[in-house]
Amino acid sequence: DAMVIQNPRYQVTQFGKPVTLSCSQTLNHNVMYWYQQKSSQAPKLLFHYYDKDFNNEADTPDNFQSRRPNTSFCFLDIRSPGLGDAAMYLCATSSLAALQETQYFGPGTRLLVL
Amino acid sequence: AQSVTQLGSHVSVSEGALVLLRCNYSSSVPPYLFWYVQYPNQGLQLLLKYTSAATLVKGINGFEAEFKKSETSFHLTKPSAHMSDAAEYFCAVSEEYGGSQGNLIFGKGTKLSVKP
Numbered sequence: 001d002a003m004v005i006q007n008p009r010y011q012v013t014q015f016g017k018p019v020t021l022s023c024s025q026t027l028n029h030n031v032m033y034w035y036q037q038k039s040s041q042a043p044k045l046l047f048h049y050y051d052k053d054f055n056n057e058a059d060t061p062d063n064f065q066s067r068r069p070n071t072s073f074c075f076l077d078i079r080s081p082g083l084g085d086a087a088m089y090l091c092a093t094s095s096l097a098a099l100q101e102t103q104y105f106g107p108g109t110r111l112l113v114l
Numbered sequence: 115a116q117s118v119t120q121l122g123s124h125v126s127v128s129e130g131a132l133v134l135l136r137c138n139y140s141s142s143v144p145p146y147l148f149w150y151v152q153y154p155n156q157g158l159q160l161l162l163k164y165t166s167a168a169t170l171v172k173g174i175n176g177f178e179a180e181f182k183k184s185e186t187s188f189h190l191t192k193p194s195a196h197m198s199d200a201a202e203y204f205c206a207v208s209e210e211y212g213g214s215q216g217n218l219i220f221g222k223g224t225k226l227s228v229k230p
Contacts, residue, residue: 004157006157033217040123040223040225041222042204042220042221042222042223043158043204043218043220045217045218048217088155090157092157092158094216096216098216100146100163100208101216102148102160102163103160103216103218104160105158105159107155107156107157108156110155
């Protein structure tokens with residue numbers, strides 16, 4: 001089945017130690033999104049790629065970076081995780097950056113910062 | 115700018131009872147609206163979406179939602195709750211401006227509990 005895959009499902013890192021979360025998709029979608037979701041809150045968009053074009057949300061901290069080496073893969077890099085970065089990170093894809101297009105979400109990676 | 119308000123952060127119903135989760139939006143143009151469900155420790159799954167076709171939208175798992183422009187509402191309903199419906203539900207509107215078409219603006223979510 002075509003899907004959005006996130007690895008790992010759970011990630012533990014230490015305060016200040018760089019960490020990378022990965023997302024892959026078999027949907028061949030042009031757009032890939034990264035969201036941060038803290039406990040009992042709505043997902044918050046960090047950035048998205050439209051093909052190779054990177055679009056950063058204005059309030060996304062510089063500590064968060066992303067790479068998209070090809071259509072299928074997208075990575076979220078947290079350069080120096082703080083305790084406040086502990087959250088669920090959700091990857092999503094859509095075929096177009098259009099208003100009516102459905103976003104398909106992966107299962108998420110839960111990040112714990114010690 | 116668009117926004118979404120979900121009334122009630124927690125809703126509890128008995129199994130077999132009607133489920134009603136409320137969502138109101140603000141948008142200066144006809145919106146595109148979505149309902150997503152999130153089970154514990156999982157990603158979001160699309161239940162249904164409104165894209166200006168029929169105002170009554172049917173989704174998966176027996177859910178439906180009605181778009182009411184006069185009330186700026188898009189409430190989610192299900193006639194008979196099942197234990198497996200216990201989850202968190204998010205209403206979202208698609209962002210219009212700032213070159214970020216397609217970005218979703220989520221409500222704060224409503225956690226649905228189903229009592230046996």
